[in-house]
Amino acid sequence: MANKVAVYRKEHFNAAHRLHNPSLSAEENDRLFGKCNLPNYHGHNYELIVKVIGEVDPKTGYVIDTKLLSTLVNEHIISKFDHRNLNLDVPEFKELNPTAENIAIVIFNILRPLLSEQFLLQIRLYETPRNFVEYPTI
Amino acid sequence: MANKVAVYRKEHFNAAHRLHNPSLSAEENDRLFGKCNLPNYHGHNYELIVKVIGEVDPKTGYVIDTKLLSTLVNEHIISKFDHRNLNLDVPEFKELNPTAENIAIVIFNILRPLLSEQFLLQIRLYETPRNFVEYPTI
Amino acid sequence: MANKVAVYRKEHFNAAHRLHNPSLSAEENDRLFGKCNLPNYHGHNYELIVKVIGEVDPKTGYVIDTKLLSTLVNEHIISKFDHRNLNLDVPEFKELNPTAENIAIVIFNILRPLLSEQFLLQIRLYETPRNFVEYPTI
Amino acid sequence: MANKVAVYRKEHFNAAHRLHNPSLSAEENDRLFGKCNLPNYHGHNYELIVKVIGEVDPKTGYVIDTKLLSTLVNEHIISKFDHRNLNLDVPEFKELNPTAENIAIVIFNILRPLLSEQFLLQIRLYETPRNFVEYPTI
Amino acid sequence: MANKVAVYRKEHFNAAHRLHNPSLSAEENDRLFGKCNLPNYHGHNYELIVKVIGEVDPKTGYVIDTKLLSTLVNEHIISKFDHRNLNLDVPEFKELNPTAENIAIVIFNILRPLLSEQFLLQIRLYETPRNFVEYPTI
Amino acid sequence: MANKVAVYRKEHFNAAHRLHNPSLSAEENDRLFGKCNLPNYHGHNYELIVKVIGEVDPKTGYVIDTKLLSTLVNEHIISKFDHRNLNLDVPEFKELNPTAENIAIVIFNILRPLLSEQFLLQIRLYETPRNFVEYPTI
Numbered sequence: 001m002a003n004k005v006a007v008y009r010k011e012h013f014n015a016a017h018r019l020h021n022p023s024l025s026a027e028e029n030d031r032l033f034g035k036c037n038l039p040n041y042h043g044h045n046y047e048l049i050v051k052v053i054g055e056v057d058p059k060t061g062y063v064i065d066t067k068l069l070s071t072l073v074n075e076h077i078i079s080k081f082d083h084r085n086l087n088l089d090v091p092e093f094k095e096l097n098p099t100a101e102n103i104a105i106v107i108f109n110i111l112r113p114l115l116s117e118q119f120l121l122q123i124r125l126y127e128t129p130r131n132f133v134e135y136p137t138i
Numbered sequence: 139m140a141n142k143v144a145v146y147r148k149e150h151f152n153a154a155h156r157l158h159n160p161s162l163s164a165e166e167n168d169r170l171f172g173k174c175n176l177p178n179y180h181g182h183n184y185e186l187i188v189k190v191i192g193e194v195d196p197k198t199g200y201v202i203d204t205k206l207l208s209t210l211v212n213e214h215i216i217s218k219f220d221h222r223n224l225n226l227d228v229p230e231f232k233e234l235n236p237t238a239e240n241i242a243i244v245i246f247n248i249l250r251p252l253l254s255e256q257f258l259l260q261i262r263l264y265e266t267p268r269n270f271v272e273y274p275t276i
Numbered sequence: 277m278a279n280k281v282a283v284y285r286k287e288h289f290n291a292a293h294r295l296h297n298p299s300l301s302a303e304e305n306d307r308l309f310g311k312c313n314l315p316n317y318h319g320h321n322y323e324l325i326v327k328v329i330g331e332v333d334p335k336t337g338y339v340i341d342t343k344l345l346s347t348l349v350n351e352h353i354i355s356k357f358d359h360r361n362l363n364l365d366v367p368e369f370k371e372l373n374p375t376a377e378n379i380a381i382v383i384f385n386i387l388r389p390l391l392s393e394q395f396l397l398q399i400r401l402y403e404t405p406r407n408f409v410e411y412p413t414i
Numbered sequence: 415m416a417n418k419v420a421v422y423r424k425e426h427f428n429a430a431h432r433l434h435n436p437s438l439s440a441e442e443n444d445r446l447f448g449k450c451n452l453p454n455y456h457g458h459n460y461e462l463i464v465k466v467i468g469e470v471d472p473k474t475g476y477v478i479d480t481k482l483l484s485t486l487v488n489e490h491i492i493s494k495f496d497h498r499n500l501n502l503d504v505p506e507f508k509e510l511n512p513t514a515e516n517i518a519i520v521i522f523n524i525l526r527p528l529l530s531e532q533f534l535l536q537i538r539l540y541e542t543p544r545n546f547v548e549y550p551t552i
Numbered sequence: 553m554a555n556k557v558a559v560y561r562k563e564h565f566n567a568a569h570r571l572h573n574p575s576l577s578a579e580e581n582d583r584l585f586g587k588c589n590l591p592n593y594h595g596h597n598y599e600l601i602v603k604v605i606g607e608v609d610p611k612t613g614y615v616i617d618t619k620l621l622s623t624l625v626n627e628h629i630i631s632k633f634d635h636r637n638l639n640l641d642v643p644e645f646k647e648l649n650p651t652a653e654n655i656a657i658v659i660f661n662i663l664r665p666l667l668s669e670q671f672l673l674q675i676r677l678y679e680t681p682r683n684f685v686e687y688p689t690i
Numbered sequence: 691m692a693n694k695v696a697v698y699r700k701e702h703f704n705a706a707h708r709l710h711n712p713s714l715s716a717e718e719n720d721r722l723f724g725k726c727n728l729p730n731y732h733g734h735n736y737e738l739i740v741k742v743i744g745e746v747d748p749k750t751g752y753v754i755d756t757k758l759l760s761t762l763v764n765e766h767i768i769s770k771f772d773h774r775n776l777n778l779d780v781p782e783f784k785e786l787n788p789t790a791e792n793i794a795i796v797i798f799n800i801l802r803p804l805l806s807e808q809f810l811l812q813i814r815l816y817e818t819p820r821n822f823v824e825y826p827t828i
Contacts (some may be wrong), residue, residue, distance in 0.1 A: 005515045101194045152596055181567060222594060282685060283684075373751035498730065
C-alpha cells in the first residue's frame with residue numbers, strides 16, 4: 001500500500017485591499033472593520049501555503065512535483081492577485097469582502113478543480129505574521 | 139451551508155520560570171529537570187498562537203474579529219503572564235509545574251469559557267523556536 | 277568615558293501604495309515601474325527598524341528606553357502610515373514617489389528633530405523580506 | 415483522565431543529494447527531475463520537526479522530555495545524515511530516491527520503533543523554507 | 553594583500569532578569585523600569601551574534617573556524633548565562649543593571665581578551681525579536 | 691545634494707560543497723575541516739544578500755531598481771551556483787576552497803564590474819542561519 005504524505009509549497013503576493021461589505025451602511029462598515037475599512041485601501045505581503053495530500057508515486061518519489069504545483073499557483077492565483085487591488089481588480093471580490101477567510105476560500109475554489117481528485121487540498125494564508133487562516137479545516 | 143475556517147492569532151509574553159515539582163525531593167527534581175530546575179529561575183520569550191475554528195459570518199466575512207481575539211488574549215493571558223515569574227506570580231502554577239505542556243493547558247482552560255461554544259479552540263505555545271507544544275491535539 | 281551602544285527597535289505598518297512620478301507620462305511611469313505602477317495600488321507589510329546610537333546612561337543602563345522610542349515611532353510614524361494609502365493619505369508623498377528609499381528618508385526626516393542631538397539615527401525599512409533599504413548609510 | 419498534548423522538537427542537518435531513480439534512463443531522470451537530477455549533487459539545510467503526541471505525565475508535567483527526544487533524534491538521524499551525501503552515504507537511499515517525501519518516511523521508520531507505542535509520531539521536513547512535507551498525514 | 557571578511561556566529565541562551573539599579577530607591581526603579589522592574593523576575597530567549605572581522609587565511613579559506621568561535625562563546629558565555637538568573641547568578645551583574653546594553657558590553661569584555669588582537673569583535677544581542685543592541689558601534 | 695541610501699536584495703541558491711584544500715594532505719584537510727571535509731559532499735540553502743549604496747535618482751526614487759538587481763544576480767550568480775556542486779561545477783572553486791568567506795569574495799568579484807562605479811557593493815552570505823559572512827567589511 002502506498003504511503004500518504006502532505007506536500008507544502010509556499011508562495012507570496014503583495015496586494016491592496018479594504019474590508020467593506022457593500023450591502024451595509026458606511027457607519028456599519030466603520031463599526032465592524034475600523035481602520036481596515038478606511039476608504040483609500042491599505043495592503044499586505046500575503047504568504048500563501050498550499051498543502052496537497054496524496055500517495056507517493058513510487059516512480060518519482062513525489063506526491064506532486066512542487067515545481068508543477070508552484071507553476072499552477074502562479075498561473076491561477078499569483079498572476080491575478082499580485083500587485084493588485086483585491087476589491088477593484090479581482091472579480092471574485094466585487095461583492096465579497098476580502099477578509100483573509102474569504103481570500104482563502106476563493107483560492108481553494110480556484111485551485112480545487114485544477115488538481116486531480118486523488119489529492120486533498122488545504123490553503124493557509126498569512127495576512128501578517130500574526131494573523132492567518134486555514135481552509136478547509138479538514 | 140456556511141464554510142468552516144481556522145483563524146490564528148499570535149501573541150507573546152516574556153516570563154521567568156523553573157521546572158519544579160514541589161511534591162518531589164530536591165534530588166528527584168534535579169534528576170528530572172537538570173538545569174531547568176536551577177533555583178533562581180531562567181526565562182523565555184513565549185510565543186502563543188491561538189487557533190479558533192468556526193463558520194464564516196456572511197455579514198462580516200470573519201470567523202472572529204482578530205482584534206477582539208487579541209484583546210481577549212491580552213486581557214486574560216498576557217496581562218497575567220507577561221514580565222512575571224510563572225511559579226511565583228501566577229496562581230495556577232503554585233502547585234503545578236510550569237512546563238510548556240502545562241502552560242498550554244492552563245491557557246486553554248482560561249480561554250475556553252470565554253469563547254462561544256460554536257468555536258473550536260486550540261493553543262500552540264513556543265517556549266523556544268525549537269521546543270513547542272499544542273493542546274488539545276483534536 | 278561612557279560606552280556607545282546601538283539600540284534597535286522594530287515596528288511595523290501595513291499600507292497601500294503605487295510607484296508613480298506625477299511629473300512623467302503614463303507610458304514613462306509604466307516603463308519605469310511596471311506592475312508597481314498599476315493604477316489601483318497594491319500594498320505591503322512594512323517592517324521598520326529604528327537604530328539609535330548613543331552613550332549608555334550609567335543610572336539606567338539604557339542608551340534610550342525602547343518603550344519611549346516605540347511610543348515616539350508609533351505617535352509620529354505608525355499612526356500616520358498604518359492602514360493608509362501612502363500616495364493619497366500621507367502628505368509627504370503627494371509629490372514624492374513612495375519608493376522604499378523615499379519612505380525611509382521621510383521617516384528619518386520626521387524622527388530626526390524629535391531625538392536629542394547626542395543620538396545618531398538610522399532607518400532600515402523592509403518592503404518585503406527580500407527588498408529593503410537603509411538611510412542614512414553613515 | 416490525563417490530557418493529550420503534542421510536543422514538537424526541531425533539529426537540522428546539512429546534506430547533499432540529487433533526485434535520481436536508478437531504474438530509469440538518464441533521459442527519463444532528466445525529464446522528471448530537471449536540475450535536481452544534475453550529476454554532481456546539490457544540497458540543503460534540512461529542518462526536521464519531530465512531533466510526539468501523548469498524555470502528560472502528572473509527575474513531570476512532560477509528555478516526553480525534549481532533551482531526551484533531541485538526543486534520540488541526534489543519535490539515530492542527525493549523526494547519520496548531517497554533512498553527508500544522502501545518495502552515497504545513507505544506506506536507505508541506495509535504491510530509494512531521496513525526495514523530501516521519501517526522506518520523511520525513512521526518518522519516521524527509523525524513529526517509530528524507538529518510541530513507546532503510547533506515543534503518536536509525525537515528521538515534518540523542510541527541504542527549503544518554501545518546500546516541505548509531513549508524514550504520516552494522520 | 554589578504555582580504556578582510558566579517559564572520560558571524562549566532563548562539564542563544566535563556567535567562568531570567570529584572571531591570572534594577574540597587575543604588576536607587578524602589579520608587580525610582582519603578583518609575584524608570586516599570587514592569588521590567590517587577591521583583592520576581594521575567595526572562596528572555598536571548599539571541600547572541602558574535603561578529604569577527606579579520607583577514608582570510610589562504611591555507612584554510614577561513615577568517616576563523618566558526619566551530620572554534622562557537623566553542624569559545626559556549627565555554628565563556630553560554631555556560632555562565634544559560635538557564636541562569638542574570639541578577640543573582642552572574643557576578644558581573646551584582647552591581648550592574650542587566651539591560652541589553654550592559655549585557656552586550658559584559659559579553660564583549662569577556663570575549664575580547666580571548667581573541668587574537670588581529671581580529672575586530674562586535675556583539676549583537678537580541679532581547680526579543682523587536683529589541684536588540686550592538687556594541688561597539690565601530 | 692542627493693541622498694545616499696543602501697538598497698538590499700535577497701536571493702538564494704541550493705548547492706553542494708566540501709571544504710578541501712587540494713594542496714594539503716588528506717590528514718591535514720581532515721584535521722582542519724572535520725566533517726565539512728567528508729569526501730562525498732554535503733550542502734546548504736545559501737541565502738545571498740546583495741547591498742548596493744548609491745544616490746537616489748530624483749526621477750525614479752530608486753538607487754537601483756531591485757528587479758534589475760535581481761536579474762543581474764540571477765544571470766551571473768544563481769544560474770551558475772544553484773543546484774550545483776561548487777567544487778566540481780563552478781570553475782572559480784577548482785583550486786579555491788569554497789568556504790563561506792571565499793564564496794562571498796567570488797560573488798563580489800563577479801558582480802563588481804557589472805555595476806556602475808558610482809555604487810558601493812557589499813555581499814552577505816548565509817551558509818546556515820547561524821553561520822554567515824560579509825565582504826568587504828567597508
